[in-house]
Amino acid sequence: FLKLKINDSSLSQDAHKVIKKFKHKFKNIYLLVWTTTPWTIPANVAVGINTKFIYGIWENKGNDEAVIILEKDENLDNVKRISGNKEISMSEYIFSGIEGEFKKTEEVLGTELVGLHYNAPFDSLPLVKNAEKEKPNTFHTVVNGSEIVVSNEGTGLLHIAPGAGKEDFDLGKREDLPIISVITDNATYMDGMGEFSGKNAKKHPEIIIDYLRNYCQGEYLLKTMYFKHRYPSCWRCKTELVWKVTHEWYIAMDRKEKLKVKEGKTLRQQMVKTAKMIRWMPEFGLDRELDWLKNMNDWLISKKNRYWGLALPIYECNKCGNFEVIGSFEELKNRAVLGWEKFKGNSPHKPFIDEVMIECSKCKEKIGRIDDVGNVWLDAGSVPFSTYIDPKTKKLSYTSDKEYWREWFPADFITESFPGQFKNWFYSMIAMSTVLEKRNPYNTVLGYASMLGEDGRPMHKSWGNAIEFNEGADKIGVDVMRWIFVTQDPEQNIHFGFRKADETRRKFHLILWNVYNFFVTYANLAKWDSKNTSRSNNNYSNILDKWIISLLNQLIGIVEKSLNDFDSFTAAASIESFVIDLSQWYIRRSRDRVSIRADNQTDKDQCLEVIYEILVTLSKLLAPFIPYLPEEIFTSLTGEKSVHLAKWPITDDNKIDTSLMKQMVFARKLVESGHSLRKEYKIKTRQPLSSAWHSETSNKLENEKVLDLVLQELNVHKWIVKKDSNKFIKKPSVVSKNIDGFEIFLDINIDKDLLEEGQVRDIIRQIQIKRKELGCDLAEKIDLVIPKLNNKYFNLIQRETIAGQIIQGEELKVIRK
Numbered sequence: 001f002l003k004l005k006i007n008d009s010s011l012s013q014d015a016h017k018v019i020k021k022f023k024h025k026f027k028n029i030y031l032l033v034w035t036t037t038p039w040t041i042p043a044n045v046a047v048g049i050n051t052k053f054i055y056g057i058w059e060n061k062g063n064d065e066a067v068i069i070l071e072k073d074e075n076l077d078n079v080k081r082i083s084g085n086k087e088i089s090m091s092e093y094i095f096s097g098i099e100g101e102f103k104k105t106e107e108v109l110g111t112e113l114v115g116l117h118y119n120a121p122f123d124s125l126p127l128v129k130n131a132e133k134e135k136p137n138t139f140h141t142v143v144n145g146s147e148i149v150v151s152n153e154g155t156g157l158l159h160i161a162p163g164a165g166k167e168d169f170d171l172g173k174r175e176d177l178p179i180i181s182v183i184t185d186n187a188t189y190m191d192g193m194g195e196f197s198g199k200n201a202k203k204h205p206e207i208i209i210d211y212l213r214n215y216c217q218g219e220y221l222l223k224t225m226y227f228k229h230r231y232p233s234c235w236r237c238k239t240e241l242v243w244k245v246t247h248e249w250y251i252a253m254d255r256k257e258k259l260k261v262k263e264g265k266t267l268r269q270q271m272v273k274t275a276k277m278i279r280w281m282p283e284f285g286l287d288r289e290l291d292w293l294k295n296m297n298d299w300l301i302s303k304k305n306r307y308w309g310l311a312l313p314i315y316e317c318n319k320c321g322n323f324e325v326i327g328s329f330e331e332l333k334n335r336a337v338l339g340w341e342k343f344k345g346n347s348p349h350k351p352f353i354d355e356v357m358i359e360c361s362k363c364k365e366k367i368g369r370i371d372d373v374g375n376v377w378l379d380a381g382s383v384p385f386s387t388y389i390d391p392k393t394k395k396l397s398y399t400s401d402k403e404y405w406r407e408w409f410p411a412d413f414i415t416e417s418f419p420g421q422f423k424n425w426f427y428s429m430i431a432m433s434t435v436l437e438k439r440n441p442y443n444t445v446l447g448y449a450s451m452l453g454e455d456g457r458p459m460h461k462s463w464g465n466a467i468e469f470n471e472g473a474d475k476i477g478v479d480v481m482r483w484i485f486v487t488q489d490p491e492q493n494i495h496f497g498f499r500k501a502d503e504t505r506r507k508f509h510l511i512l513w514n515v516y517n518f519f520v521t522y523a524n525l526a527k528w529d530s531k532n533t534s535r536s537n538n539n540y541s542n543i544l545d546k547w548i549i550s551l552l553n554q555l556i557g558i559v560e561k562s563l564n565d566f567d568s569f570t571a572a573a574s575i576e577s578f579v580i581d582l583s584q585w586y587i588r589r590s591r592d593r594v595s596i597r598a599d600n601q602t603d604k605d606q607c608l609e610v611i612y613e614i615l616v617t618l619s620k621l622l623a624p625f626i627p628y629l630p631e632e633i634f635t636s637l638t639g640e641k642s643v644h645l646a647k648w649p650i651t652d653d654n655k656i657d658t659s660l661m662k663q664m665v666f667a668r669k670l671v672e673s674g675h676s677l678r679k680e681y682k683i684k685t686r687q688p689l690s691s692a693w694h695s696e697t698s699n700k701l702e703n704e705k706v707l708d709l710v711l712q713e714l715n716v717h718k719w720i721v722k723k724d725s726n727k728f729i730k731k732p733s734v735v736s737k738n739i740d741g742f743e744i745f746l747d748i749n750i751d752k753d754l755l756e757e758g759q760v761r762d763i764i765r766q767i768q769i770k771r772k773e774l775g776c777d778l779a780e781k782i783d784l785v786i787p788k789l790n791n792k793y794f795n796l797i798q799r800e801t802i803a804g805q806i807i808q809g810e811e812l813k814v815i816r817k
Contacts, residue, residue, distance in 0.1 A: 001094070001222040002159065002212070003030035003067060004047060007117040007140075026059065031118055031142065032067045032094065032222060035159040036229050038208045039201035039242075042122040042193065043161035043180040045131060046138070048145025048171060050074070051110040053156055058091065062100025067222070069094055070156020071107055079151050094155065098223060116142040121212060121220040127192035131178035143175045153227075163245045181245050185305055202240060249314065249372060250298035251431070268293055270434045271427075277440035278430075281566065282491045285447045288422045289430075296423065299431065302372035309373035311353045317360040317367045324361060328399060332356060337366060381428025384409055384441040411442040413566050418447025444566055448490035454497030467497065476501040479626035483508060486572040486625050508576050509629060511583045512618070516633050518587060519611045522594040525779055528608045530637070542593070542603060543705035545610045547664050548586045550657040551578060552614055557651040559621050572625055575618070582614060585668065589709060596779045597799050612637065617649045666701040667710050669742035670694050674714040677737040677746050685715055686765060687750065687758035693720040693728050695743040716746065760793045763812065767801045770814040778802075785813035 006029045031047050049055070056071035070079050070090060081093035095102045118140050122128050132139045142157075148167045149158050162172030163181040172179060183189055187203070189196040199207055212221035232241040257264030272293050280286040302312060313332070316323040326332045329348075333340060339355035346352035350373070357366045390397040390404040397405035410433075416425055426445060433441035452458055453465030460466055472481060475498065484504050488494045522528075540546045555578045562571035592598060593607045616637055619630035623643045634643035674692070678685060692714065694701065701707060707719060720728045728734060733749035750758070763786060776782060783805045784797070794806050804817070 001155065001224070002033050002035065002041060002121075003220050003222050004033060004044075004118040004120050004140075005030055005220075007119055026066045027064045028066075029057070030065065030067045031113075031116070031157050032069050032155045033157045033159045034154040036227055036231075037164070039187075039205050040161045040164040040182070041159065041208055041212075042125060042128065042189075042196065043163045043182045044120055044122070044159050045140065045162060045172070045177050045180060046160040046175065047118065047142045048149050048158040048160045049110045049113050049142055050146045050149040050151070050156065051114065051144050052146060053110045053149075053151065055108050055110060055113065055156060056091075056104045057106045057108065058095070058102045059105045060098075060100040060102055066105065068108070068113070068157070070151060070154075071104075073151035079156070094222075110144075110146075113142045114144055118142070121215050125192065125194045125196075127180055127182065127190065130192070131180045135176065135178040138175060138177050141175075141177075143171065143177070145171055147171075165243050169245060179245055183242065183244055185244070187242050202242060246304060248300055248304070249302035249312065249370070250300055253296065253298050267431070267434065270438065271430050274430050274434045274438075274440055278442060279444045281444065281446040285418060285422070285445065288418070288447075289426060292423045292427060301375045301378045302370075303375055304372055306373045307350055309349075309376065310379040311349050312370060312372050312374045313348075314370045314372075315358055315360075315367050316370050317363060317365050319365045320360065320363040322360055322362045323370075324358075326358070332358070335359070377424045377428040380425050381432040384411060384429060384433060385436060409437075410440050413444045413446070414442045415446040415448065415566075417450060419450055421447060446490060446566055449493045451494050451496050454495050454499055456493075456495055459496075465497075472501075477505070479628050480505050480509060482626050483572070486568045487576060489569055508579060512579050512629070512633075515579070515583050515587055515611070516615055519608070519615060520636075521778065523608050523612070525596055526594065526604060526608065528605065530609075530612050540606065540610070542606065543660070543703070543709070544586055544589055545606060546657060547660050548582065548610060548614065549655050550661055551581060552617060553651050553653070553655045554661070556617065556621065556649050560648070560651070563624070568625070575621060575625075579618070585664075587611075589713065596802060619643045620646055620649050660703065660706075663701060663703045663706045666742065667706045669740055670701065670710050670744050671713045673737040673739045673742055673744045674710070674716075674746060676739065677735055677744065677748075678714075680737070681735065681748055683748060683750075684758070686761040687715070688754050688761070689714070689716045689746055689748060689750070690754060691718050691720050691728070691747045692716045693725045693734075693745040695738075695745075714746075756790060756793075760789070760796065763787075763789070764797060764800045766812055767797070767803075767814055770812070771801070774814060774816060776814075776816065781817060783807070783815040783817065785809040785811070785815070787812060 033047050035041065052074035053070055054072040054076070055068050057066050057068055059066045073079055079090045080087050081090060082088075083093060091102060091104070120128075120140060123132070123140075143160065145158055145160065148171065149156060160168045160171060160177070162169045162177055162179045164183075169179075171177070181190070182193060183201050187201045189199050189201055191197050195211075196207060201208075209221075209224060212218065232243075233239060234241060251267070253268040254266045256266050257270075272290060275286060275289045275293065278286070280289070303309060313326040314323055315326065326335065335358040336343075336356050337359050338357040342355040343352050354369055357368050359365070360367050385398040385405070386396070388397045388405045388408055389395065390400065392404075393400060397403065414426075414429075418426075421427075426447070429441040433439060450458070453463070453467075455465050457463060457465060480501050484494070484496065484500060487504070487508075494500075540549060555574055558574045559571040562568070562574070590607050590611075593600070594604050598604050615633055619634035619637075620643060622630040623634075623646075627644065631643050634640065634646065640646065675685070683689070692711070694710075701710075711717070711719065728747070729736070729745050731747065731749075734745050734747050736743055736745045767782075767784065771780075771782065779802065781802050781804050784801070784803045785807050786797070787810065788808055797803060798806065
């Protein structure tokens with residue numbers, strides 16, 4: 001808490017009559033300011049107050065002095081503070097621990113303080129004296145800082161140092177305050193700071209406090225206290241940062257373009273127009289870009305104290321103040337008066353470029369390039385113009401005839417993470433293109449969200465949630481990693497990690513591989529050869545084949561349309577959904593069609609043909625997303641060199657049956673309801689049920705073959721005919737379930753025959769388990785010993801388990817021949 005002595009010379013104004021009235025009563029009146037950065041106190045040039053507040057003049061009866069502090073906020077409420085979880089008065093918060101008895105003698109409006117001048121403890125320093133000479137009228141004055149002076153912390157009077165803080169700098173520009181820059185780039189006090197010069201402000205913050213304690217017997221320091229507050233630090237190494245003012249180069253956003261016949265628009269206005277020419281994905285991207293363009297300041301394009309980077313081609317004359325921008329190698333060569341031979345043949349970077357000097361066009365002085373390098377986004381923004389070298393002329397197309405450049409401009413598509421790029425790359429290209437061409441540099445931009453750790457926080461080594469790329473690629477697999485990214489909604493942050501990878505692999509890659517493995521296994525058992533088949537007709541006799549081929553052709557169209565629309569998320573999500581349908585419905589319901597016991601060879605061949613076509617086509621669709629898994633499947637099935645050399649699949653609209661696809665969706669909803677009922681009543685799917693009925697809604701399920709699939713999946717013998725449905729659903733043994741409007745009724749009464757049939761199904765399952773345990777291959781015949789059972793089921797057991805002789809015995813046995 002710093003005391004700044006009010007200067008008598010400033011009390012001549014009528015606005016300060018209250019202060020003047022009390023001045024004669026006290027030896028000195030002080031403004032009590034506060035700061036959390038004492039190293040900036042020597043840079044103080046003003047005190048900020050809030051004109052909506054009321055301030056109190058508090059007398060210290062012990063030394064005949066008074067201090068001014070905040071008394072009431074903008075609502076005229078007495079200001080309180082929290083100390084040790086206890087609410088206390090402002091005066092107790094400020095004056096506790098200070099010698100003397102303090103008493104409030106008067107209240108003044110904030111407006112009555114504006115314009116007061118004061119003396120400060122560092123006025124004798126050369127840099128401070130220079131600031132006073134520069135702007136004597138505003139040096140060490142009280143100014144209206146209502147937008148930054150708050151009532152919930154501090155004293156209501158804020159130390160203002162435009163050379164050491166962004167808010168202070170903005171206030172200083174408005175109030176025409178002088179600027180004192182007190183530190184160098186490494187936070188060392190500059191020359192002109194007296195005894196502090198050469199000392200580090202951040203490493204030794206105590207030097208300012210110690211000085212105040214000793215200067216004039218501590219007249220200017222009321223007290224110090226610990227105060228918890230936010231403070232900027234380096235995101236990488238956590239080192240505390242300091243804010244300092246320095247000279248930089250900017251591109252003006254709000255100067256109107258000078259046209260021959262009239263005054264033009266500002267660059268900001270023109271860039272808004274350009275941004276609206278672009279298609280933004282997601283759509284809120286345009287709003288973000290426009291918000292940035294609306295609120296940003298002039299564009300800072302320089303970087304000090306850098307060596308590597310774009311050497312800004314700005315040549316400034318220290319003699320007359322003129323500066324010039326060089327536009328090309330040719331121009332620099334023609335203007336060079338010194339150093340060209342040393343530079344020739346080198347890239348335009350430090351140190352080579354700085355060998356060249358040109359002649360100032362105004363005063364003819366030899367001048368060199370400024371020391372600054374360019375902001376990296378300034379360089380990145382030039383990409384639409386700086387990268388197209390005409391293959392015929394070997395020259396930069398944009399600065400020559402532009403013919404080759406016009407073939408590529410504007411770019412069709414760019415993409416980057418949107419949290420930072422609205423004010424970086426997206427913005428810089430818009431700026432460049434607006435200035436040079438008055439149009440958009442790209443047609444479509446996709447901005448995607450951030451990749452975070454699995455815990456939802458940004459990845460940092462110090463937090464233990466970072467995954468190094470090579471480690472991730474080795475442990476996760478690049479195909480899995482790619483699929484994680486393409487199936488993520490780009491608008492939402494992705495929580496990346498090994499658990500996410502395991503889930504992705506399980507949900508997609510393993511399912512697809514199991515389908516492929518299923519096909520290879522049964523195609524080999526059947527000695528099926530793709531070369532001996534024809535897949536060019538639409539005559540699929542099996543309803544499942546018609547459905548999955550319809551779905552496949554629909555998928556081809558969706559993927560192609562989505563990719564042409566730069567929407568990989570929809571494309572990948574559609575492929576994943578198709579693979580799940582393929583595995584969980586088509587393969588599940590087709591297992592018996594291709595098994596060793598299947599007796600319909602035509603149907604078996606057709607099923608294998610369909611799966612083959614699906615896997616080959618899927619490989620082509622997947623190739624742009626994940627290169628390795630589809631390559632393995634495609635080359636193994638076709639014998640061709642690579643899926644990445646294959647032609648893109650074409651949709652066959654004649655094979656798309658929208659009605660059938662809709663019917664199958666309804667069927668699977670009924671199946672979901674039926675399985676839910678079985679689970680609710682603890683009835684295994686292996687246990688057959690006699691009959692079922694489904695309610696008729698606006699979504700009618702009419703296809704009899706599709707209805708048969710529902711019965712097969714739910715292991716129910718028959719559907720009740722419609723005329724008997726009302727009577728059926730009233731039976732005590734009938735239960736129902738409705739999911740999403742699809743209601744099914746099952747008769748769960750299990751008579752003797754049904755129970756026996758269920759037991760047979762259990763025995764078949766046990767035999768299959770024992771076959772697997774014994775290592776029997778799929779085509780291997782076995783003999784069986786089974787418990788006493790009605791021999792009418794022997795043929796069923798033999799067919800399902802590939803069994804030869806069946807003998808009845810005490811317990812189940814599987815005998816390998």
